[in-house]
Amino acid sequence: MRDFSYLRATSPAAAREAAALPGAMLLAGGTTLLDLAKCGVAEPETLVDISHLKGLDTIEVGEHGARLGALAKMSQVAGHEGIKSRFPAVSEALWQAASAQIRNMASIGGNLMQRTRCPYFRDPANFPACNKREPGSGCSAIGGVTRGHAVLGTSEACIAMYPGDLAVALVAFDATVHLGERQLSVDDFFLLPGTTPEREHAIQPGEMITQISIPASAAARRSTYLKVRDRQSYEFAAASAAVGIELEADGRTIRDLRVALGGVATKPWRARAVEEALKGKVLEEDAVRRASLLAVEGAVDHGANHYKIELAPRVVARAILKTGAMA
């Protein structure tokens, strides 16, 4: 880790100003940034510490939805009664993420800024080629160890998987990221790698995540996050699904359906094709399993990650059936 200067921001405005300087990065919980600095991936010249700023860690849940302050801790949001009752998928995504220690440190805003776990991205000394780190240098992952790489949203430049859980639930329920005044959907906040994999988030220098808002919906209230992995805890998803369902008054016809995938794509992956195929249909297993296959339309594997194409629809189907069976 090379030397950097440390600045303790006095206000959100001061933080944004300082963060606009070249080489500056915001520091909140530090769970991603310090890790990446130790691997030699992040080389900040200045760390702008915002972890102590007042008023950015509030959690409000009401009739119209939830507002999560950017500095709220993952564990606080996961355990919030309003989130657990009105957005169970969000709570479940959070408590199945990372470890208890990390959840107690990591902020919600920082969580959205989490970077890929691609081992080639994380080891500059041994794998100099990485388009995400060094644009134009190539991709070491393609042709290498790909068990954990994406099958959806990949490009010739990058196949790195988006590793997080929370954002998968957020895109399912049309959440919005607040960058001070500017707002954009979480779906638009995450960028596909395309030819510019070095840009992962639609955030500009000098911008700072201040809040995440999630609109209330019947589908969010009846929702779940299903995470499948070899290890029961503290592992990234082999495949995961955030699912919310609103049923018609008959209790069996799907009025609204939200499906998003984690662990399989280069960004949190909304599976609208599955949603559209099942809306207005009766919730029954065969139809759900058939429609769930649409979740991996267009998927491309790189050998060892082929299983994700088999697995993801099964996870989606189970999550839909489980959510549908919820009282």
Add this chain to the structure above:
Amino acid sequence: MTIHDLRTRHGDASDGSADQVGGRLSRVDGPAKITGAAKYAVEQQLEGLAHAVLVESTVAAGKVRAIDTAAAEGAPGVLLVLTPDTIPPLKTASDWFGTPPPDVPYCPLARDIAFSGQHVAAVVAESFEQAVAAAALVKVSYDEAPAVADLSDPKAGDGIPIDMMTKEWGEAEAAFASAPVRICAAYNTPREYQAPMEPHGLIAAWQGDRLTVWEPSQWLDGMARTYAEWFAIPFENVRLVSPYIGGGFGSKALALSHGAVAASAAKMLGRPVRLVMSRPQTFTGYGGRAATRQTVTLGADRDGKIQSIVHRGVNETSMGGMWVEPLGSVTSVMYATPNFSSKQNVVRVNSVVPGAMRAPGENPSAFGIESAIDELAYVVGIDPLEIRLRNYAEQDPHARKAWSTRQLREAFAAGAEAFGWARRSPAPRSMRDGNQLIGWGVAAGTYPVRRAYGEALVRILADGTVEVESSSIDMGQGTYTILAQTAAETLGVPADNVVVKLGDSRFARAGVTGGSRLAGIMTGAVHKAAGAALDQLVGLAISDPRSPFHALQANTLVVAGGRVSSPRGDGPEVSIAELLASVGADQIEAKGDTMPANSTAEDRYKAYTTIATPLTHTDGDYSRHSWCAHFIEVRVDEDFGTVRVSRVVSALDSGRLYNPKLAESQWKGGIIMGIGQALLEEGIVDRRHGRIVNNNLADYLVPTNADIPDIQTISVGIPDPHSSALGGKGVGELAIVGVAPAVANAVFHATGKRVRDLPITLEKLI
């Protein structure tokens, strides 16, 4: 001859109060560890401490062309940049057998690259962060050569036959050819890593030609010998200090090249130097368990009686080093067979030389034979437990000697009863709970009783406190505790009054802590030393004219609860402190060891600093082993292929238990590690680069608490007088052996899919 009654109880396997051997005393080092008072090696605060960071090769084969150190040398705080050209040459040290080394210089930094991650340079700076930053500025260029990435590399070839591993009797091939039932299958285990919580590291400090090394160590005297030979100084000039160890699992028994780098830097700078491996460096700085391949061929009659076992094994080793993982070790002792053949090759690949990891040999060996016999059970239609009993070896089939003790039949019975094995539905895929397929598997395990020598010093202080000193170690298995119990029982004092000091090479010597041998050796040594101290104490009490017992004319006394009295209770009763005060003694000190009485100084040096031990587990009339049987339930999600272990019942024969609470804890640790091996652990190699890519604890998966159900362990051992002085056999390595095949067998029962490649990850089942 003793003048008191030496307390040597053999009892059952788990008798005694906390103050006695066999009692359930909690770990005496526990409070220091959980409060942070225990100071680990690299936590020593030394004046003028400098920090070293290693630079590793980024290619797997070739030569270092040039190392540009200019930028690193100019970086803030940098004191020294070491390369193969600037580090002073050392002497080559002898190997762990004590083989005299060739008279060639030893350079701990490599010019010739044999694996990715090899140490090629090091930077020493005032602070750790400065050293890390400067190490990134060292530019190494290579002439790269083609590498053999792993066993699957087409260039790997068949390898080198290791003739001493060959075990044969009868006509195995012919008997197989004519057997009515024949099965043949290949079983593979990947590279696995010890992954101790405390990474490897040390602080080295010189005072003139005397070197002190604070380093986590499973073998102080062996490592001290290596440092002494490297730097051509007398053995006595090296002091190794290692009172606490954050996990070893076999990986901390030898002095390694990073230690030579740190000690060299300390010598050059005249300052103490600390070097700690980063977590990624722990995957290449020393060897984990070698990847293995086995073919097991069983010929049997139709009722499952084995007629022939033909076993072929391969393990990987490095290009320059030799590691043999004895793959026929369980194969040759577990079942009775009239015909047997086991042979093994090693294959050179571009990796660090593999090393010892909990039950090296026995662990992968059991995965082969215990999976194969399970396959045979289904082929012949016999219960997997029943087929093991039908082929029960009544004596060691290889050594042709009686077992010292073998409570394996009792283990099968006790485990099956507690698990409810009789309720098992025989057909695969016949038990389920919703989406979860349920499977029950069984497998056996064994580990030989390795015996060697140790010495201990017991000191009774003026205040009646007892000190025990030994250069043996406690890496979590409970040495501090059981030695306190041993001294307490032998001397007749409360265990609270015993202070055990370990982990300093200045203390009475001990051999390597490996192969599950330490407890048996050291309880014997402490028992002997404490007996000798008691001898002196009672002798003084009887014979010294100032003693309150002098007038009694007794020929022995009783010491109990720290108080001395006459056997018939007709004299005074005083505390040990009062007795010592009355005779004017400051302390009583006695040394005891387990060496033969006529041993020379050279014999002792060799016994404690090498593993060239003359005591094999089949010496004399008996074959000595620990035994176990694991009964495991898994739940496999039929859609996702995820496997969760939901129940474990293991019955184990470790002979007498010196402390059942600690033995159960060690067994459970082994079982947990076995579950990790079965389901999670795998060093994944990028074959293009010959490099492990999941070299951190987020990506190299070991079980979390959420992966582990309640584990029931049952002791079925009985005291084994042929295995150790106090009747115990091995504990630490036994319990991991057989867990992986028990899980794989349960997965087959659940799913009907036989997974022969560990780990059993979800993509192998969907």
